[in-house]
Amino acid sequence: MKIFFISPEVVPFSKTGGLADVAGSLPKALKEIGHDVRIYTPRYKKVPSDLKSVTREVKQGAIPKTEVVVYFYENEEYFGSREELYQINGVDYPDNLERFSAFCQAALPFLKEIDWRPDIVHANDWQSALTIAYLKTIYRDDPFFKRTAAVYSIHNMGYLGLFPKEKLLLTGLGWDQFVPEKLEFWGNIALTKAGFVYADVINTVSETYAQEIQTVEFGHGLDGLLRFRSSDLYGIVNGIDYDLWNPATDPNLPKRYNVATLSLKVQNKLELQKQNNLPQRKEVPVIGMINRLTDQKGLDILAGAIEDIMHLNCQLVILGTGDPKYHEMLKRLKNKYPEHLGINLKFDALLAELVYAGADMFLMPSRYEPCGLGQLISYRYGTIPIVRKTGGLADTVKDFNPKTGEGTGFVFEEYSSAALLQAAKRAIDTYHKKTLWKALQEKVMQLDYSWDASAKKYVSLYMKALAKIGIVPM
Structure with missing residues (x-):
């Protein structure tokens, strides 16, 4: 043809x-x-x-x-x-x-x-x-x-x-x-x-x-x-281009890994924490977010939940630019929670790869999302998505059930700060159940969202x- x-x-x-x-x-x-x-x-x-x-x-x-x-x-x-x-x-x-x-x-x-x-x-x-x-x-x-x-x-x-x-x-x-x-x-x-x-x-x-x-x-x-x-x-x-997005061959990662060597992923986490001036602690869950900082991408509901997230004993690393009011909010919160928040108000392709590889979870709280590529890339890197059920996110991320092991991420439906917070809490609770979490990571790394x-x-x-x-x- x-x-x-x-x-x-x-x-x-x-x-x-x-x-x-x-x-x-x-x-x-x-x-x-x-x-x-x-x-x-x-x-x-x-x-x-x-x-x-x-x-x-x-x-x-x-x-x-x-x-x-x-x-x-x-x-x-x-x-x-x-x-x-x-x-x-x-x-x-x-x-x-x-x-x-x-x-x-x-x-x-x-x-x-x-x-x-x-x-x-x-x-x-x-x-x-x-x-x-x-x-x-x-x-x-x-x-x-x-x-x-x-x-x-x-x-x-x-x-x-x-x-x-x-x-x-x-x-x-x-x-x-x-x-x-x-x-x-x-x-x-x-x-x-x-x-x-x-x-x-x-x-x-x-x-x-x-x-x-x-x-x-x-x-x-x-x-x-x-x-x-x-x-x-x-x-x-x-x-997504599986040749380009591949933790086993990615030349820009501090430590390459695959499903069989998943324990090496944590080395990327430590580097991500270091680059964001966060305490380098293996056991603390890191949530990554790479997005335009706009209402369409869910920044309005994140604004209402972010301080509660800071109290969940986790770290949040954000990369992106957008609405000046969100730039100001994030700068203020970085000063208030320096050990929990990493802010990068720019686009940086190399740092983006490190976020995908180094984070434990990947946040996409979009109001609407025609397809979304971030959740597909995060799967490839064994990083578990936390998403709102809309557009392509609804098609590609199924809510995880800890009893059956079914699902590929943590999904919330209502467009609200409270629903986002609950999904983050569920993800962090599951993260601390190491056998369950590793099985989830292995599963998502083997999904096929190639072109x-x-x-x-x-x-x-x-x-x-x-x-x-x-x-x-x-």
Whole structure:
């Protein structure tokens, strides 16, 4: 199968969030099972320009250590001269619609120019969604794309690609699109609707989130449209790169380990405690948290529980940046509880690896979480997740039952400080039952959330998209 994978960000070239990880990993996994996948993405300033020219507008590179082709759309004004991807100093670029319209408008003519007919055009998030609208309107009767189906993936419903209606014609589409059944959204245009309305199938990054976005609470005003398209809406949990996230081979860990040498994990814990100026005590449970410090990620309920957690004879290490009010709160609490709290108000990839390896538990108290990768990485490192039951967390973490040994973490459902605190208490109580805890660690380290498993589900999704346009793949 030929798959044209369109993404505004791709690891290791560009990244603001989890989409970049998906775009850098899923095509690699699809390639490994025999599919011809090619990525299309902008060439931002941070991407080297000494790439092979394919056409006047497109250069070619590859995902490192793979044969996955990456096509970089060249536009110096819109992408090559920009320091960041979508915004600068927290403010969106005012010409984002023009930028990503140009990116999408160049995609399908490029395929014709190189004479490469994809079976699937797979667009991701609002920045890529217009490509699907073009495929189904402007190129609807073009024989070149007669056998091409469209898949649209939404990675976070919080970002709809909202712009003033006055900019509609700049997309290359006409005023016939400015109706509620198409791109209009409360007097504006929402570019994500180009994907939701026109794709043959839609997917998001977990089965539970696929259900949640059809509700008023999580649908961001598009729940009605998504309910209308519910028969074409699927959820596939993201994978993680098991070559990258591997405690047995991770070159950045003080001490590497695997399931058979789990007792060596504690050496990473001692280093984590040391780096956070915490007492180096093997027996004290350490809870790690790597997150944006925002309400969406549960910082509001953590704020109401954190002082009680400090009295549970544990240590909490937090890595991330976000809302200034949470920065101030954590600095104040660090002064109050210097032996219990480690605060790192930054993003640090090496420290993140040490948190996954050195912590005993990993906290994700999210209000909503489309998929979540932290819990999957923590499994890999034998670090037990404490999560709220929402989105991908609900699909991937099952509550631990000490009587039966079933479950993979500690789950709370009510979005409250009290529920979070109770889950933390249960985790810490279980931690002190060493035989039970070790068995739980061994179990989660052997779970399979690799991209290999997810890639097979995407192939099935692509088959459904082709079936929608009347094609049964051989």
